[in-house]
Amino acid sequence: MAKTTGKLELRALTKEFGNGSEKVVAVKELSLTINPGEFVTLLGPSGCGKTTALRMVAGFETPTSGQVLLDGEDLSALTPDRRPMGMVFQSYALFPHMTVFDNIAYGLKVKKVSTAQIKKEVGEILDSMNLAHLTNRAPNQLSGGQQQRVALARAMVVRPKVLLFDEPLSNLDAKLRAQMRxxxxxxxxxLGITSIFVTHDQDEAMSLSDRIVVMRNAVVEQSGTPEEIYRRPSSVFVADFIGRSNFLSVAEVKKGASRKVTVEASGVKLKVNAHPKALKSAHPHLLVRPESVSVKKSSSSSKSRKANEGVVKNVVFYGNHVEYSIDTPTQTIAAVVSDPVYDEIVPVGAVAKIDFDESRAWLLPSDSAVITSEE
Ligand SMILES: Nc1ncnc2c1ncn2[C@@H]1O[C@H](COP(=O)(O)OP(=O)(O)O)[C@@H](O)[C@H]1O
Ligand SMILES: [Mg+2]
Structure with a gap:
């Protein structure tokens, strides 16, 4: 069911806390348009401004500057309870003295919906979320996952135009977290409800989102589909934050006639796609994800090995995949081989031939801050 309302616009939203030398810029000029029904995730490390951004949208924090518009209407003058939004927190924030039914009914009661109508609507949402058998329980008689489902039902029963989630799954165990996603x-x-989801968990962001907005130090570092963020990160920071990475140092970059560039990395020439800024960067890096590295047994000895060969430092068999760390003359390479044949696994201490899938490699501009912090 595609909706036509629920378009959310954040215009240069900025929040500063404190003043003078104590001043903290929590969010800096965050601009974002979220289409009706779209699911957008703000992803970034702790302290980068995600919660503050969400709280400004909800109205719990007054922006230092900038606006939030919903379907073209500026919400600045509206207190949180007047905004057509539902919010779900990490700490489920259920009313402890109320039953599941009353917790969910609360928002409708505030809106002065009739008792009969409340019964019908709460009943429907309890059914649709498999909570009907828990109707009369108190929150402390529920598991974490059940509490979080009640919190979600409570946010949705009022049919908000926008749903806001602040790390709602962080307190659940891994299996339940995946199920709740x-x-x-x-x-x-x-329901087609426009949603903003805040998390520091890249798997959560990848698996839930139409679009991911990666934040760092109060600003947007990159915004794109999960695939763009994973395959075409705009910086080393984003590449490093989303998934595992090998960053190969690049000896030579040549721009070809096509959009691809030729680079020399780990002694081999590769034709790769490049970020526009990478060509102007003094020290570009070649991003190769571990699953884009193939590993084969080599007959070379560790003394006679070639440039694209390395010594296996570590190998772990997980059944459905194998993870390698392989020492080459220049760096350690991580490789993930899926669906491995047990007899073909290269053991620790043996020499392995490494091949990079050039169609999946991505040339990035250097990002000194992150490289330095890794030393
Ligand atoms: N009420 C506040 N007063 C002062 N500083 C705050 C306040 N809330 C958040 N901050 C600061 O703003 C920055 C962003 O915080 P927050 O939005 O909570 O980040 P995140 O949710 O990404 O972890 C942090 O440096 C944090 O310490
Ligand atoms: Mg937070």
């Missing part, structure tokens, strides 16, 4: 996404899709 699927549940949240399927309900959000069914």
């Amino acid at each position: 699927i549940e949240i996404r399927s309900i959000q899709r069914r």
Whole structure:
């Protein structure tokens, strides 16, 4: 069900806390348009401004400058309870003295919906979220996952135009977290509610989002689909934050006639796609994800090995994949081989031939801050 309302615009949203030497810029000129029904995730390390951004959208924090518009209307003058938004927190924030039913009914009661109508609407949402058998329980009689589902039902029952999630799954164990992701996404899709989801967990962002906005130090570092963020990161920071990476130092860059460039990395020439800024960068890096590195046994000895060969430092068999660390003359390379044949696994101490899938490699501009912090 595609909706036509629920378009959210953040215009140069800025929040500063304190003043003088104590001043903290929590969010700096965050501009973002979220289409009706779209699911956008703000992703970034702790302290980068995600919660503050979300709280400005909800109205709990007054922006230092900038606006939030919903379907073209400036929300600045509206207190949080007047905004057509639902919010779900990490700490489920249920009312401890109320039953599941009353927790969910609360928003409707505030809106002075009739008792009969409340019964009907709460009943429907309890059914759709498999909570009907828990109707009369108190929150302390529920598991974490059940509490979080009640919190979600409570946010949605008022039919908000926008749903805001602040790390709602962080307190759940890994299995439940994965299950709740699927549940949240399927309900959000069914109802077509515009959503902003805040997390520092890259798997969560990748698996939930139409679009990911990566934040760093109060500003947007990159915004794009999960695939763009993973395959075409705009900086070493983004590449490093999303998934595992090898950053190969590049000896030579030549621009070809096509859009691809030829680079020399680890002694081999590769034709790769490049970020526009990489060509102007003094020390570009070649991003190769571990799953784009193939590993084969080599007959070379560790003394006679070639440039594209290395000594296996570590190998771990996980059943459905194998993870390698391989020492080359210039650096250690991480490789992930899926669906491995057990007999073909290269053991620790043996020489392996490494090949990089050039179609999946990506040339990046250097990003001194992150490289330095890794030393
Ligand atoms: N009420 C506040 N007063 C002062 N500083 C704050 C306040 N809330 C957040 N900050 C600061 O703003 C920055 C961003 O915080 P926050 O939005 O909570 O980040 P995140 O949710 O990404 O972890 C941090 O440096 C944090 O210490
Ligand atoms: Mg936060």
